[in-house]
Structure formats: structure tokens, C-alpha cells
Amino acid sequence: MARRMTGSGTSFTILVTLALLAVRAFAGQATLAWDPSTDPAVTGYSVHYGLASRSYSTKLDVGKQSTYTVVNLQEGKTYYYAVSARDAAGNQSAFSNEASSTVPYAAPSATLGANVTSGLAPLAVAFTSTVTGTVSSYSWNFGDGTGSTVQNPTHSYAAGGPYSVSLTVSGPGGSKTVSKANYITASAPPPVANFTSTISGLAVSFSSTSTGSISAYSWNFGNGATSTFQNPSYAY
Numbered sequence: 001m002a003r004r005m006t007g008s009g010t011s012f013t014i015l016v017t018l019a020l021l022a023v024r025a026f027a028g029q030a031t032l033a034w035d036p037s038t039d040p041a042v043t044g045y046s047v048h049y050g051l052a053s054r055s056y057s058t059k060l061d062v063g064k065q066s067t068y069t070v071v072n073l074q075e076g077k078t079y080y081y082a083v084s085a086r087d088a089a090g091n092q093s094a095f096s097n098e099a100s101s102t103v104p105y106a107a108p109s110a111t112l113g114a115n116v117t118s119g120l121a122p123l124a125v126a127f128t129s130t131v132t133g134t135v136s137s138y139s140w141n142f143g144d145g146t147g148s149t150v151q152n153p154t155h156s157y158a159a160g161g162p163y164s165v166s167l168t169v170s171g172p173g174g175s176k177t178v179s180k181a182n183y184i185t186a187s188a189p190p191p192v193a194n195f196t197s198t199i200s201g202l203a204v205s206f207s208s209t210s211t212g213s214i215s216a217y218s219w220n221f222g223n224g225a226t227s228t229f230q231n232p233s234y235a236y
Helices: none
Strands: 002-007 010-015 017-022 030-035 042-050 058-063 067-070 078-087 099-102 109-114 118-120 123-132 137-141 154-157 161-171 174-187 195-200 203-208 233-235
Touching: 030 078, 042 067, 058 067, 109 161, 109 174, 118 123, 123 161, 123 174
Parallel strands: 118 174
Antiparallel strands: 002 010, 017 030, 030 067, 042 058, 042 078, 078 099, 109 123, 123 154, 137 161, 161 174, 195 203, 203 233
């Protein structure tokens, strides 16, 4: 729209038309562009913006450029923008037409960690997440068929084996999944040896009640005799 501005005794009309070119190079920014004036008396422009229409709390002098990127805007807020021109004497034109935009949320990002990554089962692990951006939900997958929806969960791995862990964070700007393959290694505990015996005269039947993962047995009957059976019998 045409605006009349007086400076240095000269009256002239300037045309400042604001066009909002882009809202998001990334979240927190808005890029403005306007038609520059052809009047030689114009020495620069000012960008005005705020959170209410026609009520601009911030003014930025941007020189003679006809585009400007406003930064450090709050995500989720709607901003209103206008441009004015000025001359060498500091006289300011009226505002241009107004443009507005709502600043989008950035997609969140996350990293995951743990206080321990290996040990004997049952292995208790305290997981941690470090996030940026606005996050409204957490979804953990511990790799053993269980998960959690809290930010920093704890979990106990009952059985041995490597486990891959993943975390998905979601917010108004989108979702992000991070994962670590074979991140937790829980080792099966060593076997515990134990036995019972039944005495019938001089014949003894032995039964192994050992637990854990066992691949071989070695009995010693105390008199030099041995056996490799799981449940041997021996006559003294």
C-alpha cells in the first residue's frame, strides 16, 4: 500500500508491500520479503513483529535489504509482522500490510544410555534419555519383549543373551527413534551343583538336582570310583 513520509523538507510516497515467503527454514524462524521502494530518499527498512495483530513489541532495523529472517521465535506461537521504511533524517513511514505465521514445532531428537551394559542375569539396568525439542511421549523397547513409557526407566533382564534397545520420542513436531543393537549383554549365571542319595544296603542311587546350563557331569564316589552319568548308581 502507498504511504506518505516527509523528510528533509521533501514529501514523497513509498510503497511497502510485505509478503511472507517462508515460515520455516527450521523451527523458530520466519523469513519475510517485501517489495523495495524505488524512492531514492529511502535509506532503510524496519521489521516490526509481535504476538498481537497491529501491536508490535519488537522493531529491527535491517538496512536496505528487502528480505529478513527473524530468529529465536517461540514454537507454537503466532506472530504478526509489518515493515516500515525510513529516510536519512529518521522519518518513518506507516506500517505495510500485515502478515502472520504460526511457528511450527521442531521434530524432537533423543539419545539413550544406561548405567550398566553387561553383567550376570538377573541384570538390573537404569536407562536414561537425553532429548531436545518438545516431547510428549516416550516408548522404550528393551529387546526382551517388554518396554516402558517413562522417560528414564529401570529394567531387569532375567535371562542371558544380548539385547537391542530402542527409544521412540514423540511430540507436536513429529517422532524420532534411536536404537542400539546388542546394547545390553546379560550372562547366564554359572550352574550350582547339588545332589541327593538313596542308600539300599551297600547300593546307592545318586540323583543330580543341579541347576543352570549344564553340559557335563563328573561324579567322584570318594573311593577312587567315578561316573559321568547325570543320575548314577554305585555299590560300595
